[in-house]
Amino acid sequence: MTTATPPRLAGRLTTLMIEARVDAGRALLAPRGELVHGCADTLTETLAGLPAGTGRVDLDMTGVTFMDTAGLQFLDVLHDHGHRHAVTVTTANWNGQPRRILELAGLDTTDPLRSAAHRPPAPRPGPVPSPRPAPAPVPARSAVALERSERLHDLQEEVEQLRHALASRPVIDQARGILMATHGCTSDEAWHLLRETSQLSNTKLRAVAAAITSSAGNGGPPLPGAVRTALRAALARLGR
Known part of the structure; x- marks a missing residue:
């Protein structure tokens, strides 16, 4: 089965189209255009249209020519879809300026969904009797949040210059x-x-x-x- 994202609403600029092909429970998505404002909504619509029983989603990013910070939301949608539906989701063939943005964001340019920043959090244990929080996870998460905030700031400056x-x-x-x-x-x-x-x-x-x-x-x-x-x-x- 082959589909494509429907046209956007009148008056809204279409900067991203996603072709979808589904075969034997595997969906191959081929985005074309730019990962800018609205790209996460386009992806959400495409994923919602996949048939039930789709057990794997692979994205070929060859056709993506530009990416700004909205691309991180695009990746978040992919990660959340895989986590909620318990399916394997991958991206590949990042090139040019989008690849540079992934590098600035500290993500794996081969498949950013494998990066630590987009991995699901480790399962947390149940409530403990002591009111004191566990000492290790809190500073670790704070350090990650701080580093990601700094990378995002650099990313925004780079995109603005571009x-x-x-x-x-x-x-x-x-x-x-x-x-x-x-x-x-x-x-x-x-x-x-x-x-x-x-x-x-x-x-x-x-x-x-x-x-x-x-x-x-x-x-x-x-x-x-x-x-x-x-x-x-x-x-x-x-x-x-």
């Missing part, structure tokens, strides 16, 4: 070309120069690219002091 980069692609590409021509660096090196200059000067990446592009023209304004200083530092680290 979104701005995509929206500002033309001016960023121009700035990369200018840096390549001016300093004899490769395209990748020019990209790292832009990012490092942005971080060192505490200036948005698009603003750095726009400043570099404007200053390269005849009679263009000089680079702002903070950007100029940060770019020099980035060039020095690159050995230029």
Whole structure:
């Protein structure tokens, strides 16, 4: 049996489609698009439509091209489905930017559902007579929660930079070309120069690219002091 997720409601942007094929109790899901806001709802609808008796769900993530923090909700839905229905759930073939996000989140890029952050909690013993809580689990869970919070913060910053980069692609590409021509660096090196200059000067990446592009023209304004200083530092680290 082969199905696909139904169209979203009118007025809502469809960023994710999931093709589903079920054979002999095994469901193969093939998401296509982006894991952004609403992706968890799309997955929930797809899983709810699987026939009774489905004992295994495998996801081929090859068609996923972008992922932000909503992708973690997507994984939570998968984990909860497997736990509630006692079925095996796996994901595979994470590539490109989504794979990078998994790395930032500290998840297994081969199958993030195997990661400690998404494993079901160990069974807890029944009530104990003493009112004192068990000493070991509480600090362990607190440490995990703190680490995950820090990783999530880094993940959100990375995704935000990626979104701005995509929206500002033309001016960023121009700035990369200018840096390549001016300093004899490769395209990748020019990209790292832009990012490092942005971080060192505490200036948005698009603003750095726009400043570099404007200053390269005849009679263009000089680079702002903070950007100029940060770019020099980035060039020095690159050995230029």
